[in-house]
Amino acid sequence: MSNKKTDNGLELSTEQKIKAAARKVFHKKGFAATRTRDIAEEAEINLALLNYYFKSKQKLFDIIMLETLHEFLFGVVAGIVNDPKTSLEEKVAAISSAYIDKLIEEPQVALFVLSELRMNPNTSLLAQKLKSVLSDSMIIAQFQQAIGTGRIHRIDFVHFIINVVGLIVFPFIGAPILKDIGGKNEDEFKDLMLERKKLIPIWINAMFKV
Numbered sequence: 228m229s230n231k232k233t234d235n236g237l238e239l240s241t242e243q244k245i246k247a248a249a250r251k252v253f254h255k256k257g258f259a260a261t262r263t264r265d266i267a268e269e270a271e272i273n274l275a276l277l278n279y280y281f282k283s284k285q286k287l288f289d290i291i292m293l294e295t296l297h298e299f300l301f302g303v304v305a306g307i308v309n310d311p312k313t314s315l316e317e318k319v320a321a322i323s324s325a326y327i328d329k330l331i332e333e334p335q336v337a338l339f340v341l342s343e344l345r346m347n348p349n350t351s352l353l354a355q356k357l358k359s360v361l362s363d364s365m366i367i368a369q370f371q372q373a374i375g376t377g378r379i380h381r382i383d384f385v386h387f388i389i390n391v392v393g394l395i396v397f398p399f400i401g402a403p404i405l406k407d408i409g410g411k412n413e414d415e416f417k418d419l420m421l422e423r424k425k426l427i428p429i430w431i432n433a434m435f436k437v
Contacts (some may be wrong), residue, residue: 308366
């Protein structure tokens with residue numbers, strides 16, 4: 228049995244290997260199509276050892292889903308939306324840049340999160356966590372201030388969030404079709420996504436500016 232290592236060369240523990248393998252397989256196949264045997268094979272361990280550490284596929288999936296949501300939704304956003312040193316426009320640029328980098332690194336995450344949330348309608352915990360990050364945040368205060376001074380149109384903050392997130396995430400969800408339509412190979416599509424780091428803040432500003 229070969230030992231898997233992290234990027235810095237440190238050997239992973241068995242539990243870490245299982246979680247790393249589960250993350251890869253779940254992100255690719257989703258919960259329903261994944262077998263515990265698939266995870267064991269990816270981790271290069273036997274099935275009995277996987278079952279020793281994690282008693283069920285559901286338990287392991289719940290861990291991976293929670294970690295993915297925390298990393299993808301909260302790990303990126305929390306520091307940016309509450310940064311007192313950046314403007315509203317700079318926050319949009321920072322969020323766009325951070326998420327595009329994340330999705331280039333793990334393009335399957337966006338579809339994984341959306342698919343699993345659609346399959347599991349109980350999203351109250353996620354909504355509560357998102358609300359806790361955004362409520363009383365600097366970005367909302369700046370958004371309201373911009374409305375108050377007449378710098379942007381008087382609209383619901385949810386419209387703002389939908390447009391920012393949609394512009395970032397949709398191209399990665401529709402990547403196979405978009406690559407075909409545009410005749411882009413993998414590298415060309417990546418360059419297109421990197422270009423959006425500069426374009427998204429411009430588009431958002433144009434959408435809402437009075």
